[in-house]
Amino acid sequence: MLTTTTKTDPILLPRIILSPPESNHPFTLKRRQFLIRVCYAMTVNKSQGQTLSNIVLYLSKLVFSHGHLYMALSRVTTTKGLKILNMRRNGDGSRTIANIVYNKAYNGLPQSIGLTSDADETAEDQRLHRRKTELV
Incomplete structure (x- = not known):
C-alpha cells in the first residue's frame, strides 16, 4: 500500500x-x-548472515550491486519459503532478474578449484556470469 x-x-x-x-x-x-x-521488513544488506524460513523478495527495481541477488536468495532455508515479487516485465511479458557480477572481483583467483578441470570451470564461470534467473 x-x-x-x-x-x-x-x-x-x-x-x-x-x-x-x-x-x-x-x-x-x-x-x-x-x-x-x-x-x-529488512534490506538485503541487513539480511546478510541470517537464516530465515520464509522470505518475500520485493524487486521493484533492478538488483544494484555485486552479489546482492545471491545473498538475498541464499537467506531462505527452502524454496517453498521463497516468494519473489518482480514488478518489471520484459518485452515478451516474461520476468527475469539480472544477476549483477563484477568480473574484476574475481581477478587473481585460481582458475582451478577442487576436482573440476580448467575448461569446465571456465564454462561454468561464463554460465554463472551471464545467467538470468527466470521467475515463474
Missing part, C-alpha cells in the same frame, strides 16, 4: 468486535480491533 500508485488514496480498514464464546463473568467482554497483521 505504501509503494503503489494509489498510496495517497484512503483505504478502508474495517474493525471487528471480538468476544469470548464462554465466560464465567457476569459481563460480556468485547474487544474492537483492526484486521491488520504485523509484518517485518
